[in-house]
Amino acid sequence: MVQRRRPHRRRLLYQNKAANATLTLTLDRPLGDRGAFLTAAGASLGNGTLVVTGSVTGTGQASDLIQDLITTSGYITGDFADKIINVTSHEQLVFKAYQTYKAGVTHYVLGASLAWFSGTPTSHGNFTLGAGETFDVDVNLTQQIANPAKNWDGRSLTVTASNSSTLILSAGNNLATGTLAVRGGDLVITGSTGVGSGLIGGSADFTTVAPVVTVRDGGYWGVNGALVIGDVSAGGVWYNGGAGLVITGGTVVSASGLFSGAGPVSASVGAGGLWRTTGDLILGTGTSRLSIAGSVSVGGMYRQDYGVNTLTLTLDGPRGAFLTAGSIILGSSGTLRIDGATAVDGGAANFASSGSASALGSGANAQVLLQATAGTISGDFAAVTVGGNAGSTGGGRDFIIVGG
Numbered sequence: 446m447v448q449r450r451r452p453h454r455r456r457l458l459y460q461n462k463a464a465n466a467t468l469t470l471t472l473d474r475p476l477g478d479r480g481a482f483l484t485a486a487g488a489s490l491g492n493g494t495l496v497v498t499g500s501v502t503g504t505g506q507a508s509d510l511i512q513d514l515i516t517t518s519g520y521i522t523g524d525f526a527d528k529i530i531n532v533t534s535h536e537q538l539v540f541k542a543y544q545t546y547k548a549g550v551t552h553y554v555l556g557a558s559l560a561w562f563s564g565t566p567t568s569h570g571n572f573t574l575g576a577g578e579t580f581d582v583d584v585n586l587t588q589q590i591a592n593p594a595k596n597w598d599g600r601s602l603t604v605t606a607s608n609s610s611t612l613i614l615s616a617g618n619n620l621a622t623g624t625l626a627v628r629g630g631d632l633v634i635t636g637s638t639g640v641g642s643g644l645i646g647g648s649a650d651f652t653t654v655a656p657v658v659t660v661r662d663g664g665y666w667g668v669n670g671a672l673v674i675g676d677v678s679a680g681g682v683w684y685n686g687g688a689g690l691v692i693t694g695g696t697v698v699s700a701s702g703l704f705s706g707a708g709p710v711s712a713s714v715g716a717g718g719l720w721r722t723t724g725d726l727i728l729g730t731g732t733s734r735l736s737i738a739g740s741v742s743v744g745g746m747y748r749q750d751y752g753v754n755t756l757t758l759t760l761d762g763p764r765g766a767f768l769t770a771g772s773i774i775l776g777s778s779g780t781l782r783i784d785g786a787t788a789v790d791g792g793a794a795n796f797a798s799s800g801s802a803s804a805l806g807s808g809a810n811a812q813v814l815l816q817a818t819a820g821t822i823s824g825d826f827a828a829v830t831v832g833g834n835a836g837s838t839g840g841g842r843d844f845i846i847v848g849g
Contacts, residue, residue, distance in 0.1 A: 459483060459515065461525065462491030468525075470514055472499030472532060476557060481513035488515055488553065490523040495542060497555055500533040506581045510557035514542065521551045530555070537572045537580075539563045561586060569595040570602045570623075574610040574630065586618040598623065602640075604632050604656070614638050621669060627656040634664040634695065642670040643699065645690055646710065657689045662717070664695030672697070672722070674712060675705035675729065692718035692739065701745070702726040704733035704754075714739040716761065726770070728754040728779075743770035747815075750776025750824055758814055760785035766802070766813045772820030773803075781826040783814070805831065 461468055470482045497514070515521065521544050530540045538557045545552050559582070560569050569592060574580055591599040600623030604612055608630030618638040625632075626644040643666070645658050660666050674690055690697070690712040701724035704710050711734040714720050718739035725745040728735060730752040735741075738759040747770035749756060754776075758767045760783065783805060801821055804811040815822060 459485040459488040459517075460490075461493035461495075462489060462523070464492040464526075466493035467496060468493065469496040469498065472497065472501055472512065472555075475502050475504050476510045476512040476555070477505070479512075481516035481552070483515045485515065485517050487517050487519040488521040488551075490521065490525055490553075492526045494527040494529065495525040496529045496531070497540075497542065498531045501538070501557070502534075502575065502578055504578045504580060507559055507584045510538070512555045513552050514555055515553035517551045519551065521553055535573055535575070535580075536560065536569070539565075539567070559584070561589060564590065566592065566594050568592045568599075569597045570600075571605050572602065572612050573605040573608045574612060576609045578610040579613065580611075581613040581615055583613075583615045585616045586614075586620060588620065588623070600641075601626070604628060604630060606656075625666075625668075627658050629656050632656075632658045634658065634660045634666050637665040637667075639667040640669070643668040643672040646673070646675045646705075655689065657691060659691040659693060660695035660697055660718070662694035666695070666697045668697070668699035670699075671701045671703060672699035673703045673705055675703075675710035675733075689713070690720075691715070692720055694718050694739075696721070698722070700724050702743075704729045704735070709734065711736070713737075714741055716759075728752065728756075737767045740765075741768045743768065746770060746772045746774065746820075748774045749779045750774050753778050753780075755780045755782060756826075757782040757784060759783075760812065763812065766816040768814070769816045769818055771818055773815055773817050773822040775822065775824035775826055777824070777827050779826050781814075781829045783829070783831045 468483075524544065528542050530542060532540055534540075534557070537560055539560045540555060540557050542553070542555050545554055560567060562568075568589065572580070572582075586602065589599040591597060600620045602620065602623065602625050604627040606629040608628075611631045611633055613633045613635060615636045617636055620638070620640045622641045624642045624644065625638065625640040628646070645656050658666070689710065692713065693715040694717040696718070697720045699722045702720070702722045704712070704727065709732040712720070713736040716738040719742070721742040723744040725748065726741070726743045727748045728751065732752060733754045734757065735754070736757040736759070738761070747768060756779065758781070801817040802813050803815040803822055804813050
């Protein structure tokens with residue numbers, strides 16, 4: 446019996462050298478989510494045109510935004526005479542087609558980099574994402590040349606109001622004189638970011654996307670100046686609780702803190718989290734909420750005497766004070782809520798203020814809640830609840846059991 450050999454399949458040479466030759470490629474998914482459009486033994490490029498169209502979502506990592514267009518097992522000579530990149534994507538990305546060599550293979554790729562680094566008349570610091578997208582800025586953002594055409598100072602990062610998903614800062618960013626402004630969507634800090642000032646909110650109406658900054662375990666956000674949470678014009682309409690800061694286990698350090706605006710704005714410091722401000726921390730005229738399971742340290746004055754504000758403290762065992770400040774001013778319209786504690790002796794739990802420290806319970810059973818380290822605590826809360834039960838202000842002698 447005579448055996449017939451299978452024909453040998455050879456990868457052919459791709460040529461694009463004629464003046465009217467055009468290679469058109471269409472993207473319909475994130476960069477790198479598919480293989481090369483064209484695979485050949487080699488490619489010879491010359492007078493032809495490359496056209497890349499389609500759309501690219503914002504999902505991915507800034508350090509790994511690359512899509513193979515042509516992959517060869519040998520070489521690529523020459524280049525396209527003209528490259529037309531007409532890709533729809535988010536404004537933070539700038540696209541470029543080029544030849545590269547990796548893993549022993551020559552490629553022609555479409556790469557994307559941040560407009561932040563482009564050094565062109567289109568460079569800027571605005572970031573935005575579509576619904577359901579996540580983008581990780583895993584490269585270090587450093588100060589660039591200012592671009593007046595885009596009203597950009599070269600050192601400020603803005604998460605735009607149209608953002609509707611999650612932007613992550615996982616690298617080390619040194620923008621000591623810039624501003625980090627989050628005007629919509631979620632910003633998550635897992636690395637170290639230093640800025641001159643911080644704003645969570647703005648003057649727009651956030652009726653669909655509330656701006657929130659989350660500083661996760663190991664994350665650090667340093668603000669040399671003021672950190673403002675809310676609407677600086679006090680005219681915004683807030684959505685689902687409004688602007689917020691969430692510290693799950695990381696650290697935020699600022700020169701001062703202000704909860705601003707008529708609508709509800711909030712900050713939450715989780716167990717193991719720390720918010721330290723060297724100046725004042727002020728809950729503004731609206732319906733602000735500050736929740737603490739970790740620690741808040743205020744070098745100057747803590748004020749909760751402007752609006753109908755709520756301070757929530759969560760106990761999980763005996764501990765030091767939740768909030769320390771040089772001095773503390775409380776107002777007659779504010780509320781203190783204490784979770785994780787249970788009133789006993791059949792009476793309402795007592796909240797007592799004694800000049801420089803406010804405690805829950807009395808004597809050996811007292812848990813210090815707020816402590817003034819230099820001045821005094823003045824004023825009082827309008828209402829106190831402990832474990833969901835109404836408590837009392839003043840000098841009762843009820844005791845508590847700390848949960849956990």
